[in-house]
Amino acid sequence: MYRKEISLILNLPASSPQRGFVPHRWLSAYDGSMATHAMMPAYKELYYGYLSTADKELYREPLELMYTKYNVNQAARARIKVVQEELNRKGMTPQGRERKKRVCQKLWHEETTTVLQLSIYMGCSGYSQGGSQTLVRKLHDRQLELFLAFLAFFVKAEHITQATDLQIVDLGGHLLVDILQL
Template identity: 30%
Template sequence: MVTVVTTSTILLKSFVNLSKFEHCVERLFDDLHIDFKWSSESRDLIAELCFLFDLNYSVQPRFVPHRWLSAYDIALATLRLYDVYRLFYFPFVDNMSTYRKEIQAIMNKLPTTKPQLRVQSIFEILKLKYKTMTKEGKSRKQRIVERLFHNNVKTSFILNFYASALPMLKQYVPLFQTQAPKIHKLHDAQVDTTRKLLASSIKPEKLVDLNPKQMASSDVGSVINNLKLNQIFIGKQARDLIKDCDEDHRNQLLILVRVSRA
């Protein structure tokens, strides 16, 4: 029983430490959910954008903080429509010229100029719509713009990291939540999941033959045992996303991941 509790503390800590990402994408989840839940016009416009890109639209699910694993499913849903979200919120950007090339690159994915012209007309509709919004609505739009444009790389990085890292935990949780989990199976699953989590940021030779109590030791996560920043697991999509960033920016994002596992 002690080993089950010991490894559970590591798993719980993994979720609690997601807060060290400054709730960047969780706040985005909330704002996107509210923005489309109460506006049928906004839903119609973004659904049309999705149609142009041959995507099915569904309202952004609500993120429930105490159901922390929902961050995985919502991250996937957000990534699926990420380009469309950027198109929808582009008219609310103050310095549009800064991001026009990025937006044009998204529009170039459309097969002909006709749908591109329709996107431009939707931009004009949204610009007019912004003028009549409430102060709260405008503030929400600007928070979303901050994440999708000004901090786009960080937002995309965290979303892709969640999409790659959280499946390790998602496989374990259903067993934990069963009405009467068999303790030996629960223990084995916890130990296996804990080892995988630790291996994503700790040198493999430091994990060989460790028992659950040793894995929970603070010594395991000491600096001397850490993988180099460029070796920690973040997932292929997140890795590809930051490969062209300057070294300082890239290291800042990787340090975020390391701190979240500390």
């Protein structure tokens, strides 16, 4: 209810969040990723109330920038603050507190990493939208081609062309270790 209210204030789609699993093929998680990405500002608003006092001070400026970006007026800001306080006053189990802490960590402290990982996942999952001729296979083939081109700089071609997939991966791993030791 609060998430939907904040979504409406921010003029975001008020879709229901996806659960931690998708009941069918993993590639169908693309839609869940897109919805989560679109809802990130609403999630950040909700979970801001669970931050420590020091963290609230630290993230006050990004919160204000979000209000400006989404044209949130003073009355709506006051309502969001009331929602945050109400949620923070609710009694929680130790597991609930830990979950809130983990979510705050991902939304606020590790925002760049979280958005990057979500974006990569959405990008790779988007390759699955090719119907019967899935583009995931094309992505795999392109990655293999790129990796083999890289290996060709360091290994004779006949060693690469005669190797199995497992041998190529092993060879690449050994090569990477050697390069890192230089």
